[in-house]
Amino acid sequence: MRIVFPDSSVKEYEAGTTGLQIAGDISPGLARNALIIRFNGELMDLTRPLCDDGKIEILTFRDEEGKKALRHSCSHLMASAVQKLYPGTRLGIGPSIEGGYYYDFDIPDFPGISAFEDITAEMKRQVKEDISFIRKEMSFEDAVALFEDSGEKYKLELLEELRDAGESISVYSNGEFMDLCRGPHVPSTGCMKHFELLSTAGAYWRGDEKNEMLTRIYGTVFDSSKNLKEHILLLEEARKRDHRKLGPELGLFKIGGDGGPGLVYWLPAGTIVREELENHWKKAHVKEGYQLVSTPHIAPVELWKTSEHYYYYKDNMYFLDIDKGEYALKPMNCPGHIIIYKNSKRSYRELPMRLAELGMVYRYEKSGVLHGLMRVRGFTVDDGHIFCTEDQIVEEIQKVVRFALYFLKIFDFGYRIELSLMDPSDPDHYAGNPEEWKKVEPALKNALDEMGEDYRTVQGEAAFYGPKIDIKMKDALGRFWQGPTIQFDFNIPQRFDLTYVGNDGQEHRVFMVHRALYGSVERFIGNLIEHYAGNLPGWLAPHQVVILPITESQLERAEEVENIFTDLDIRCTLDGKNETVGYRIREAETGKVPFMLIIGEREAASGRVSLRIHGEGDKGSMELDEAIEIVMAGCRRPELP
């Protein structure tokens, strides 16, 4: 048979040759690293005999599919160990995921995380034994009989679905362990020397909270101990940067406890960070042609009925009775901005009208989903609503995307743009006039294309009320977070009958865009803390400069210097505590204060200062003006767009 390689070279092999043999024919190194193959576009086991001509790709851990196969195989290895150690364990599913894999089990009397030691030991034993993964295809009936015998009720449920979908059934075994599985798998358990069990959690069968809760065990596996170690270090680094740890440590905020779960209390230092972010945001928005507005935290329930939030968002809203009427705490700012838009009859001359507000919203979130600043019950949306004509759409979208990227650049975030469009097979699911969708979706696409930005189009991910552009931001550890979001809304203009008078003297339906750049100020600060590992850029640092007189005799000079910096709008504190300089430096370092000015006898006499920079160390003695210049540069607020 003729085998074509990715570089288009061709080689003849006897029918029945396996991918592994072909890999070995190329180089022993490749045979060692090979995990699976892609043959004529189909992923297959290395050990599957090939019979026809075709294109082959030999996949290793470097290939996304190879990585997935290894991780998925490791989930089988882990399942095998669990089932051996805990007889009666029934299997759920065990896929590979970003960064590793998991397997869901129904384990009778599972001891929890303490079982990891035993499971790991058993897995290691099986790795050493180098047990082959064996694929077997069978009829639906045979498979049912097999899993009925072993009482695998979840697998039987999956089987039913496979049959309904008309898929062929395959089963993989490694030693005594056997699992319903499409594959492919790596050749043997010996490929998984570098694995680690990570954590355990409850998970509903099939993700449905009406189903029983299974025990999920997370693990990961790599191709080398070096890569595994790196990954574990990354996880540790992420733990160290956890904003829930750093935030309270740095005196930024306090969440929950007596203050109520999911509610954030900003301490003085954290309030400074917030105010800086918000002030910059306001200045930038004014410059970009937004008008700042402010709306109440509560509004009559009728308003939420008109906006329909009352009907589809009720479970997340808080209600209160006032006089004879029912009110709701606002879960979103839009209706408030609508009231402002409708305050007078609008002319096309006023468009685009861009309203913006740092609006605090309240949403009921289930207790289990609350998570530090990332998921709270009261938060500040940096909301903006753009009302415009059809002709203005492309330009407005580009303006917002550029504005969003400007904000990400300030903080050195990477990004990825996603364009979410409607599911064309289900047009009834969406609000608004289908004609409008047909106009706006290509407009969004054009806007992005014209800008030359890379983006991914996701069909069917649009909100029911409109298509959207989501920007995911990538932090210093390479993790992606929900970033700016720009959403079209066909629903609200219709529900509230939002119009403008065109130059033809006729009323027209206005187009409306929601957008948030920080998303939630709270969550964004959480992201910043983790992104910078708590070392916020100078302009955001709650304490920018600490002045440290070495002895009491330099107090007077220290106060002079403090006043100079304070007059320059630098947040400066004098630490004249009765402690050694070493102690006070340590305190400033752990407090992540960017600049320290040490003033001893020599400096006081000469009018100089000794500068120390956080994380860098002693910069030596210098003229005060020189130090001022360095500090000012380090604390400069970002340029406006």
Add this chain to the structure above:
RNA sequence: GCCCACGUAGCUCAGUCGGUAGAGCGCGUCCUUGGUAAGGACGAGGUCAGCGGUUCAAUCCCGCUCGUGGGCUCCA
């Protein structure tokens, strides 16, 4: 909300096989006047998350509630 784990001083954590508790840091006072990541002494701080139950006796055992964490689901 659900499954699992956890809750001891402001923080990080010991401890009590049931007899009402301890360290370090931090805080206060004093001594020390110091040169680039912890000077010393003394002291104050706890209804051992809350409420019930078992017991002669509960911080410890049991139950419930609240809170926190890991996930599921959801989401800015």
